[in-house]
Amino acid sequence: FDYWTQPVGWALGVLLSGGTVAAVLALTGRIGARRQVQGTIESITDYPALRVLETTVELDAGWPGHAAGQFAFVTSDQTEGAHPYTIASAWNPADRRLTFITKALGDHTSRLRERLKTGMRVTVEGPYGRFDFEDAQPHQIWVGAGIGITPFIARLKHRAAHPNTRTIDLFHTTADYDQAAIDRLTADAAAAGVRLHVLVDDRDGRLNGERIRAAVPQWRSASLWFCGPAGFGQALRADFRANGLPPERFHQELFQMR
The missing domain is CATH 2.40.30.10 (Translation factors)
Structure with a gap:
């Protein structure tokens, strides 16, 4: 009993109370209710x-x-x-x-x-989420692998409504192909003033850092924004870092729940 009358006991009591409140909110579904x-x-x-x-x-x-x-x-x-x-x-x-x-x-x-x-x-x-495309680089390289193209579609629509002078190259690599979906992506990229590169695995081979650098000569002044399979993102990060891209200029969407 004496333990709870000491400062460490008071601190523990506050922590336990906070944990209890959090548990009640979680169990009643009130987290995020607002x-x-x-x-x-x-x-x-x-x-x-x-x-x-x-x-x-x-x-x-x-x-x-x-x-x-x-x-x-x-x-x-x-x-x-x-x-x-x-x-x-x-x-x-x-x-x-x-x-x-x-x-x-x-x-x-x-x-x-x-x-x-x-x-x-x-x-x-x-x-x-904080995958917000905000930085000071004059050029951005976007890589959307498979369903990882989703946040870039949102950004294309935003940029079409709010144009700016930054130049952007968007790479979409996919194992599956649907012409109607690619037509819509192409139209969105054109409306946003973004240069689009579509690679279908069976037809074009796999995308890698070397191919990106060959397509974007100004990559050294760019930032790279990636969304897709975590392993692919890690490989690109390591490749670009080995070739001199500062690590803080590589942004990877960490959201993987589905």
């Missing part, structure tokens, strides 16, 4: 060759806005709970729509094609 907004699925576009769904949600009032590259937790089925998805659209408060692009990579995402319906109500919580 960031939650209801919405309605407006449209669903299926790209079967890519095993990808593009879902547009019209939000009710209350969404605070988001930056390109951020993600949100979406609940479409209360029994399954919330799942995180990268936002693939720039924020426009005039229409309050968000677009999510999801790939069938696990049990949950593989079932979305059958479960999601237009008109369905969903809960969106967020935004979260």
